[in-house]
Amino acid sequence: MAAQTSKDISSFIQDSMSPRGSSNVSPETVLLFLPDLQKRGFVITQMEAARLDDEGMQTPDFEYAVLGLSKNGDDDWDSHHDVGRITKLVIHRLEQAIESPMEYVFKVWVDDY
Numbered sequence: 375m376a377a378q379t380s381k382d383i384s385s386f387i388q389d390s391m392s393p394r395g396s397s398n399v400s401p402e403t404v405l406l407f408l409p410d411l412q413k414r415g416f417v418i419t420q421m422e423a424a425r426l427d428d429e430g431m432q433t434p435d436f437e438y439a440v441l442g443l444s445k446n447g448d449d450d451w452d453s454h455h456d457v458g459r460i461t462k463l464v465i466h467r468l469e470q471a472i473e474s475p476m477e478y479v480f481k482v483w484v485d486d487y
Contacts, residue, residue, distance in 0.1 A: 383410045390418075390484040398424070398432075398479035401468040408465070411484060417457050418464045420483040425476050438467045438478060457487055 386407055390396040404418070411418065423438035440463055471478040 383407055383414075387411065387414065387416055387484060390416075390482050395420070395422070395481045395483045398481055401471040401478055401480055404480050404482060405465070405468050405472075408461070412457075412461070415486050416484040417460060417487050418482050419460065419485045421464060421467065422481040423467070423471060424479050424481075426479060432479065435478065438471045438480075440464055440467060455487075 386396060386399075404421075408418070418440070421438075421440040423435045424432035425435045426432060440460070468480070471480075
């Protein structure tokens with residue numbers, strides 16, 4: 375991705391705060407925007423992941439998602455509101471997707487803290 379601009383990150387934040395969430399972006403793009411999100415007081419609270427096939431069809435992949443569906447609630451933003459904890463989980467999931475031989479896109483939702 376080309377160098378990010380203030381307009382890019384502002385647009386990403388605005389989209390990510392909507393009920394629809396962000397447009398689909400690569401895990402690399404999410405990682406690129408993460409420091410700017412944090413500097414502006416935003417945290418990724420939910421994240422959908424989809425695997426792309428050779429024709430560009432998307433298949434949801436819950437392994438890399440952060441949806442608030444963990445059995446014990448440990449990974450749920452609403453269970454702890456711990457910015458460091460959720461950010462660490464988001465980074466871990468994005469890095470796993472990047473290391474995978476498959477191609478992924480993500481849709482994220484942010485909130486201010």
